[in-house]
Amino acid sequence: MRHADAPAPGELLGAHYGQCFGCGGEQPHGLHLAARAGEGLSITAEFTVRPEHQGAPGLAHGGVLATALDETLGSLNWLLRTIAVTGRLETDFVRPVPVGTTLHLAAEVTAVAGRKIYSTATGRIGAPDGPVAVRADALFIEVKVDHFIDHGREEEIQAAMNDPDQIRRARAFEVNP
């Protein structure tokens, strides 16, 4: 179920962490993926492939495209107001994606069973109805905030805890660090 306090359809979600490689604004080589809440349990997102994302000359690296899918699927957490991490990500690469392309991503939750959240995503070239370039099916697993505190490197955890913006973002997931 979409959480009663989830962002409204059309609302831009912003980054869950400024240093995130997928969505963070403070990460110079990151994807700077911008996600927006959709209807129900759906999300749309855009990501423009830059030269630093290449795998072959002029083409996006497959791992970067998988990151874009992972990040979009992870953004569904905002609608569930649940903290969940990727357990499994199965990716189909259907078409090569040239540098300069804006990838239009769409993701939705397909099922929830206990801590397991199943979801699916597509990435289309150039427009929301453009040709499909990538697809993914994922399983996210709900975790407590302790997952990050127990496993993250001390200096980044402390910096996050001392950052009022990060505390505000964490509260969007009903976390009280």
Ligand SMILES: CCCCC/C=C\C/C=C\C/C=C\C/C=C\CCCC(=O)SCCNC(=O)CCNC(=O)[C@H](O)C(C)(C)COP(=O)(O)OP(=O)(O)OC[C@H]1O[C@@H](n2cnc3c(N)ncnc32)[C@H](O)[C@@H]1OP(=O)(O)O
């Ligand atoms: C102070 C700092 C605060 C910062 C945080 C604040 C706010 C941010 C919050 C949220 C973020 C919001 C948006 C995020 C957006 C995008 C981010 C991208 C997402 C990622 O990029 S995130 C990084 C990559 N990710 C990992 O780093 C995970 C490493 N991993 C583990 O940490 C463990 O592996 C874990 C926790 C996954 C599970 O461990 P566990 O011990 O808790 O649970 P367990 O193993 O019992 O699994 C429970 C049930 O899931 C099934 N299951 C598990 N794994 C499976 C698999 N692979 N395939 C099939 N089924 C699987 C089991 O079979 C069982 O199923 P059943 O219940 O039916 O038996």
